[in-house]
Structures are given as structure tokens and as C-alpha cells.
Amino acid sequence: MSTELPRWFTSSYSSNGGVCVEVATNLATTHGTVLIRDSKNPAGPALNVRTSPFTAFLNSPEFGAN
Known part of the structure; x- marks a missing residue:
């Protein structure tokens, strides 16, 4: 079992x-x-998103990908 903690960073769009x-x-x-x-x-909740849908979101035209 991994005890790796998330390393948070702020989105460049924020x-x-x-x-x-x-x-x-x-x-x-x-x-x-x-x-x-x-x-x-x-300290509040975090969304846990699978990598495939997250990548599709980032690559979507609505998000700004060409």
C-alpha cells in the first residue's frame, strides 16, 4: 500500500x-x-477523477485545446 501524499498545485487558469x-x-x-x-x-473535499476522463477534459475544444 502506498502512502504517497498528493502534491497540490494551482491551475495556470486560476x-x-x-x-x-x-x-x-x-x-x-x-x-x-x-x-x-x-x-x-x-481541508475540504477533493474530486477523485480517473486519468482518462481528466485527459479528455484537458484536450477538449471547450477547454481550449486545438
Whole structure:
């Protein structure tokens, strides 16, 4: 069992005045998940998203991928 902790970083798209998210991608390889949380509430809940849907989201035209 791994005891690896998430390493959080703020999204580069979060410089819009307080509506911020943080992601932890360091667990993608070992656990197949990406964690997402509200940066204003780091002790609050985090979304646990499988890597495939997260990658599809980042590559979607709606998100800004070409």
C-alpha cells in the first residue's frame, strides 16, 4: 500500500480573482487518478477523477485545446 501524499498545485487558469482550483497529478501513474480541490478550502473535499476522463477534459475544444 502506498502512502504517497498528493502534491497540490494551482491551475495556470486560476489567476482570475479568486475562483481557483488546485490539482494533484502526482498520483496519476501509481493510482490512475487526478485529484481536484477548491484552493480556498484545502481541508475540504477533493474530486477523485480517473486519468482518462481528466485527459479528455484537458484536450477538449471547450477547454481550449486545438
